[in-house]
Amino acid sequence: MTFPSGPTIDALLRNAEAGTLRLDEDVAADCQHACDALLDELNQILRNTGRLSTISAYGTLASAQQLGAKFEAKAVGEGGMRDVIRQHIDTVTQLRDLFEKAGRAYREADARAAEMLVNTTDGP
């Protein structure tokens, strides 16, 4: 998955790490859960693709074996479905990381603000 324009996930991650990109904690948690659910789906597709390519490689007829080989190229060959799903998994994993960091940045900023407020009221 590539983004044709706008900041890359890497750049956003750096902002979140630096604390300049913040996301309300609840929103960040929701986004993380959405990423987890998507990752589960993608992992499940990858796993079943593996099952199918394994079984199709044992076809009894020569034609089935040829079909198995063709399928294998599409499914688990270079640039095939498995590669694409893996790229999706990498991207969503990065996104999940981003939401986690942005949520943490929000929490930290919130804690700092609260601390400053306490110091102000506790002051002379």
Place this chain on the structure above:
Amino acid sequence: MNGQVGGTRGIRIALAVCIVCAVVGCGSQTVEGNPTAATQSGQPSFDPCTLPDQALVAAGVDPATQDAGVFGVQMQGWEVCGWTGDWFFLDVFSTTRGIEDVRGNPRNTDFAPVAVGSRDAFTYREVTDEERGTCDVAFGTENQSILVRVATKGSRETLEDPCIVAVRSANILDPNLP
């Protein structure tokens, strides 16, 4: 109407018996032994979905995550059932294919002998799995082959060599495998 259906069925059975007798040349004696559902339908006799929950928990997977077939579809000559662990999937295959077909399959590589209970088994990976994210343990039984597969989740850190987990899992499941 029932009688008619029964009659047709009777003729079918009689025909089937005649064909069987013609093929195997049997006499009037009854054939001993118990038929297995597996060989009748061309499916392996062992269904991995029958593995008990406690063995699955011991192997580090959640029995509630059971997932059978290929995208839910049963494949001819194969039974597949799997469960999900924290960072890996455990899939168990049974197949009517002989173990020599597994070893002789050009898609498979990196064969290494291992023991599963008292059985001689081997680990291998598929050639296309360059990342070595999946490892299978295979052994043959009387009339089928069993594959125990550990596949890592792409989104999680791999905490152990998949082959080590696969061999350990196969040994845990061993008493419940054919």
